[in-house]
Amino acid sequence: MPPHDDLARLLRESRRAVAFTGAGISTESGIPDFRSPGGVWSRMQPILFDDFLNDEDMRREAWRRAFSGVAGWTGASPNEGHFAVARLVADGKIAAVITQNVDNLHQDSGIPPTKVLELHGNASYATCLECGLRHELEALRQGFTERDEIPACQACGGVVKVATVSFGQPMPKDVLRRAEEETLACDLFIVLGSSLVVYPAAGLPIVAKRNGARLAIVNRDPTELDRFADIVIHDDIGPLMSRIAPRR
Numbered sequence: 001m002p003p004h005d006d007l008a009r010l011l012r013e014s015r016r017a018v019a020f021t022g023a024g025i026s027t028e029s030g031i032p033d034f035r036s037p038g039g040v041w042s043r044m045q046p047i048l049f050d051d052f053l054n055d056e057d058m059r060r061e062a063w064r065r066a067f068s069g070v071a072g073w074t075g076a077s078p079n080e081g082h083f084a085v086a087r088l089v090a091d092g093k094i095a096a097v098i099t100q101n102v103d104n105l106h107q108d109s110g111i112p113p114t115k116v117l118e119l120h121g122n123a124s125y126a127t128c129l130e131c132g133l134r135h136e137l138e139a140l141r142q143g144f145t146e147r148d149e150i151p152a153c154q155a156c157g158g159v160v161k162v163a164t165v166s167f168g169q170p171m172p173k174d175v176l177r178r179a180e181e182e183t184l185a186c187d188l189f190i191v192l193g194s195s196l197v198v199y200p201a202a203g204l205p206i207v208a209k210r211n212g213a214r215l216a217i218v219n220r221d222p223t224e225l226d227r228f229a230d231i232v233i234h235d236d237i238g239p240l241m242s243r244i245a246p247r248r
């Protein structure tokens, strides 16, 4: 049986699925996996959260990177994989998408933002670390590039930071809680393009499996959790998922 038939069957038999996505779903949009050769952390040192908070030069460097787009996280378009997942969400098959990606491409593909649980935040806007107010990057750009102003909150004057979760910065508790709830509520947990090595990626599929859900892993390379999965497909995501949830 071709592998996509197996996954299609699991989806047919599922009443409530969850998709867990990682860098692999976005490489087909031209966004390099940040851990891979050519990815952002092979080209520059990450800025630690504490350094961002405590060192004005580091904060300036973080904003320089954000506005130059040097990390390559923004400006891409969703690909067939994102659109197929969006169709499954629209059909009520997939209840939530838990993602390690910060590229906003699930929302750009049409999934309601409330159904996208971003474990590592989002690189397409900024938030105030004091009051949480959202700031659009474009509104902050001119002050920084023309007057060298490090962005401050328009409401409270607090420190504003791109809404990604930096190294050394805690993951948002509410997102983690919802990701765990969705994992426990699903009967099918589908991994799409994650190597499942970092927490909580390494844990959630096991939580789902122990709770009685089926586990499908689609990733180009083998993962540590393949042996726990009901089906494992080592393939590109876009072509596979478009066959499972074809364009109408």
Ligand SMILES: [Zn+2]
Binding pocket: 128, 129, 130, 131, 132, 133, 153, 154, 155, 156, 157, 158
């Ligand atoms: Zn504020």
